[in-house]
Structure formats: structure tokens, C-alpha cells
Amino acid sequence: MLKQILISIIALAGLVSAKFSFDDIKFNEYNFTQLVDHTQGSSDKRTFNQRYFVSTDYFDKDTGPVFLYICGEGTCKPPTDRGYPVMVAKVMSAMFVVLEHRFYGSSQPFEDWQTANLHYLNATLALADLANFIDYVQSSIKAQYGGNDRKVVTIGGSYPGALSAWFKAAYQDKAVAAWSSSGVIQPIRNFDLFDTDIYTATSRSGPLCPQVIQEITTYIDTAFRNHEKGKDDDYSYILRVFGIDQVKNAGDFMFFIADIFTIGVQYGGRKELCQILMSLEFTDVKNRVPVIAQYAKNQKLDFSQYDRVALQNVTYDIDKNMRQWTWQYCTEFGWFQVPADKNPMRSAYINADYWVPYCEEVFGIKIGDPNIKYYTDTYGGLDINAKNIYFVNSIEDPWQWAGMRTIHNKDTQKDLVATLIDCNDCGHCQDLKTPSDADPPALRLARDDILLKLKGWINPTTPKERLFLE
Structure with missing residues (x-):
């Protein structure tokens, strides 16, 4: 019986690749005026242009959530090669927003990368960037469509996966859930x-x-x-x-x-x-x-x-x-x-x-x-003090040992989930990649579970059966 259920799950999940195309989605590029220094009490009012991308193609303008995809240590672009989050956003009628990290790509606070300037490059300020940007997105949605604040899900892979989880710990009221793919939450x-x-x-x-x-x-x-x-x-x-x-x-x-x-x-x-x-x-x-x-x-x-x-x-x-x-x-x-x-x-x-x-x-x-103690003490490392986070790692990814392979904080009220995908050639941020018919069963099942859990966190009245992208 179990074998039959698994075969059915795999077959249904396989419909994903056949019914989704990035040709159907348009991302528009904008700039947001961001503070250089968010330090409390700072008199520094300098700003810079932080680049972001938005797609509202599947957005429910009345009640739809916001999916915030966090870019990391590189020039940012819409995640066409990591398309599963976009596919999930489509199912959930979400606005999909992509934010470039300070000091990467075109989001530059200064003209060059002198060491003195790099003192403004750290994860703490990057998290404050996210908080400030989410406030801007919420106010923009209310100004255009009315209503209340929308539920926000943060998404990231690798270092941005850590940012996604840390943001949920540092700014718990600004995001309903976090998806941390290969998130390196433990400095070592x-x-x-x-x-x-x-x-x-x-x-x-x-x-x-x-x-x-x-x-x-x-x-x-x-x-x-x-x-x-x-x-x-x-x-x-x-x-x-x-x-x-x-x-x-x-x-x-x-x-x-x-x-x-x-x-x-x-x-x-x-x-x-x-x-x-x-x-x-x-x-x-x-x-x-x-x-x-x-x-x-x-x-x-x-x-x-x-x-x-x-x-x-x-x-x-x-x-x-x-x-x-x-x-x-x-x-x-x-x-x-x-x-x-x-x-x-x-x-x-x-x-x-x-x-x-x-x-x-x-x-x-x-x-x-490196200042490992600060990040471990502030965010808890593998004992992260947050809730509603889905951690995903893969068995062949060497970065898994800096991430959440199993849940260390057993407080059931935290509702933390950790999945370790065991399959051949399953590496870094494997769950984020655009699905294909060749994906192994373990990967398909993990993706399906991510979708189920995110739907439950966004709407707790969602029936607790498995869900599939159609």
C-alpha cells in the first residue's frame, strides 16, 4: 500500500515540470532607497540604491502573501535556475520579490570596496535591510490595493538561507515563515x-x-x-x-x-x-x-x-x-x-x-x-530561537554540516522542520532548483512537504493532506 502511495506521489509531483514555464512570468526591476547604516542611534543618514525585482503575475491583490527571495554573495537576478520557490508562489497566489544584497551587483553603498567601506558589509545590516524593505513593500501594497499587511515568507539558499532563518529569529513579527535551503546557520x-x-x-x-x-x-x-x-x-x-x-x-x-x-x-x-x-x-x-x-x-x-x-x-x-x-x-x-x-x-x-x-x-x-561567537549567541546557531522555519539540506552537500540536518530545539511550539534529502547528486540548494522529470523520489517528496508546510503556516486552516503543483 505504501509503495502504491509513493508511486502516486511521484507521478503527481512529476506534473510540475510539464505545467510551468518562466516564459509566463515577468519580473520588473526597481531600486529602493536603503540606509547605509541601520545602527540604533546612528546619525548617519546616507542612503544607497538597493536593487530588487518583482513579479505580480499570480498575485492575489486582495489577500495574497509576499514571497521574499533573498539574494546573497553575488549579482542578483530573478531565480530562473532556482524556480521551485516561484512555482510555489504561483500556487499560493503570492507576490514574488527578489532583493539584492548590499555590496553585490548594482546595490553598492560606495564607489569602491576599500576596507573602510566594507565595515558596512555584514549580516546584521543585511537583516536590517530586509526589515526596512519589507516595511516598504507592505506600505506599497496597502497604498495600491488597500487592506492589511500581507503575510511574508522569506526564502534563501546557502548564506541567504541563513539570512532567511536569522531574519525569522531577529524580526519574528515581520515574516510568518522562513524557507532555509542549505542555510549555513552555524558559523565555524x-x-x-x-x-x-x-x-x-x-x-x-x-x-x-x-x-x-x-x-x-x-x-x-x-x-x-x-x-x-x-x-x-x-x-x-x-x-x-x-x-x-x-x-x-x-x-x-x-x-x-x-x-x-x-x-x-x-x-x-x-x-x-x-x-x-x-x-x-x-x-x-x-x-x-x-x-x-x-x-x-x-x-x-x-x-x-x-x-x-x-x-x-x-x-x-x-x-x-x-x-x-x-x-x-x-x-x-x-x-x-x-x-x-x-x-x-x-x-x-x-x-x-x-x-x-x-x-x-x-x-x-x-x-x-571571525566573530563567530556574536552570530552564535545572537541567533542560537543550531539551537535557533525562532519558529516556522523549514530547513532543507542534501546528503552530498559539504555545507550541510553548518546547517540544520536534524532539529536540535525540541520545543514543539517552535514548529521547526529539518529535511535531509538523500539521493545521488543531491547537492547545495537542491530543493530550490527548477524541477525536472529526472528528479529522484526523495527530492520530489521533500519539495512536496515544503509546499504543504508553507501553506499551513500561511493559512493554518489549510487541510493537512499532501498538495501537488498542478
Whole structure:
């Protein structure tokens, strides 16, 4: 009987992809006048233009809720590649609003990214931006359509997933619910579990996949260590293959190398990555390097995104985000990806002692350790003090270990939900992606449960049966 029910659920959920198209949805772009400094008692009245996008195509102008999709560490655009929240908004007759994060894209408080300016880049001010913006949206809706405040659902993935949850904790009355996809709500100084997860995930393809990663990493690591001893060996060859003139710090390059493999796993491409790597089993390790360099290029990874010299560039570029994001993890969250003690997948160059000097050289000031205690004390970490939050993580996502895999706060009045999706190639923010017929059953069931729970939080009288996007 259970098997039959599951088959029915999967079949109905499969209708999603066939009956939804972004061609039917129009997003309009606007700017909102936002305060630079929300600090209580501040006399600073400076403002900047914060970009946002709105779709009212399916909005019930009388009673419809507002879905606020939070953008994070990059240029913002409507989430056409993460379309499931838009599909849920359609079902719920919601206005869909997308807000760009301060200091990213075109939402710039200052003309450049000098370190002094970056002091206004932090999650606390970003949360205040959300609160101020929601007030603006509510007043705009009432001015145009009348009625009372609308119920707001915040949505975000990864760092914005943390913002979505933290906003519900910090401004509980401004949002009825939060959807936190791969939300990294627990800042961590030395994040060795991240490295462990790369080993565990790639091992799902068999022991050869992580072995090849380790062999390539060791080969490059050894070449750099020999270079430091005055031996060229393969150092010049490696730089030439990657199209790099010079490397000031070996750790920066090994950070880049580690991320090449991380990206493949993190974003649901583990099987493809491992297929490439395992095909190199009988290839000399030196000749594997061009394959990895091409893979990095295909993933749009470039050494300049990791190089401490390149990251000192303060010039504004709408498409750049790494100086700003480096500032945030250096000063606020940590998540320093260090090698695991057992089966390490990255070089010992990027150990616990690597990170603070890296951060301080990039920004030219003394930083010390990131302010992890503040964010843990303020928002509770995995014991978050909030209610009506749906946390989603995936089994192959290395960031899951900074998120809510299971509920730690057992207070049933909080109504917190945590789902861990277990399927092949289920990575970071998997639930947000636009559904397809190829999605595994575990992912489809998780999405269906998200829809059910959000409907219940928005309208507590909703019948408690499963709901499907038609």
C-alpha cells in the first residue's frame, strides 16, 4: 500500500515540470532607497540604491502573501535556475520579490570596496535591510490595493538561507515563515567536516574517485614545496597549464585546487566529476593536470578568485564578488575549509594557521578570528530561537554540516522542520532548483512537504493532506 502511495506521489509531483514555464512570468526591476547604516542611534543618514525585482503575475491583490527571495554573495537576478520557490508562489497566489544584497551587483553603498567601506558589509545590516524593505513593500501594497499587511515568507539558499532563518529569529513579527535551503546557520572556525564530506561524497562513486583527487593534490602540493626549496621540478609546468604567471602564496593556489573538486560535488555534479577523474586512473599524474585545468575553466573558476594579491583590488565591478565575500567569511563566519585529520582531500598548506594571515593581507588590517561567537549567541546557531522555519539540506552537500540536518530545539511550539534529502547528486540548494522529470523520489517528496508546510503556516486552516503543483 505504501509503495502504491509513493508511486502516486511521484507521478503527481512529476506534473510540475510539464505545467510551468518562466516564459509566463515577468519580473520588473526597481531600486529602493536603503540606509547605509541601520545602527540604533546612528546619525548617519546616507542612503544607497538597493536593487530588487518583482513579479505580480499570480498575485492575489486582495489577500495574497509576499514571497521574499533573498539574494546573497553575488549579482542578483530573478531565480530562473532556482524556480521551485516561484512555482510555489504561483500556487499560493503570492507576490514574488527578489532583493539584492548590499555590496553585490548594482546595490553598492560606495564607489569602491576599500576596507573602510566594507565595515558596512555584514549580516546584521543585511537583516536590517530586509526589515526596512519589507516595511516598504507592505506600505506599497496597502497604498495600491488597500487592506492589511500581507503575510511574508522569506526564502534563501546557502548564506541567504541563513539570512532567511536569522531574519525569522531577529524580526519574528515581520515574516510568518522562513524557507532555509542549505542555510549555513552555524558559523565555524575550522570547518574540517567540509573536507570530510568531499571524501564521503566522492566515495559514493567508489574508492578510486577520492584517490585520484588525493593523488593530484599531493602532486601539486609536492611541486610547490620543492619550488620553495629551490627545485623547479613541475612547478613551472603547473602554472603554465593553468595560465598563471606567478603565485605569491602556495596556500592560495592549493585553496583554488581544492575548490575545483569541491564545486563538482557541492552543486550536484559528483557523478560527472568522478567519471572524469576515474577515467584518468592509468594516466600519469602529471598529465592529469590539464584535464583538471579544463574542468576548472568549464566551471568558471579562476585563480584570481583566491589569490590574495588579486583580492586587494578595490575597484568596483558589477560581476565581481570575491573581495566582498572574503570579507564576510573572514570577519563574521569563518567556515575555513581545513584538511580533515583522516583521508584529507586538500593540501596541508591551507591548515588552521593559513586563514587569518590570508584575510589580514587581503584587507590590510588586523582582523583576528571571525566573530563567530556574536552570530552564535545572537541567533542560537543550531539551537535557533525562532519558529516556522523549514530547513532543507542534501546528503552530498559539504555545507550541510553548518546547517540544520536534524532539529536540535525540541520545543514543539517552535514548529521547526529539518529535511535531509538523500539521493545521488543531491547537492547545495537542491530543493530550490527548477524541477525536472529526472528528479529522484526523495527530492520530489521533500519539495512536496515544503509546499504543504508553507501553506499551513500561511493559512493554518489549510487541510493537512499532501498538495501537488498542478
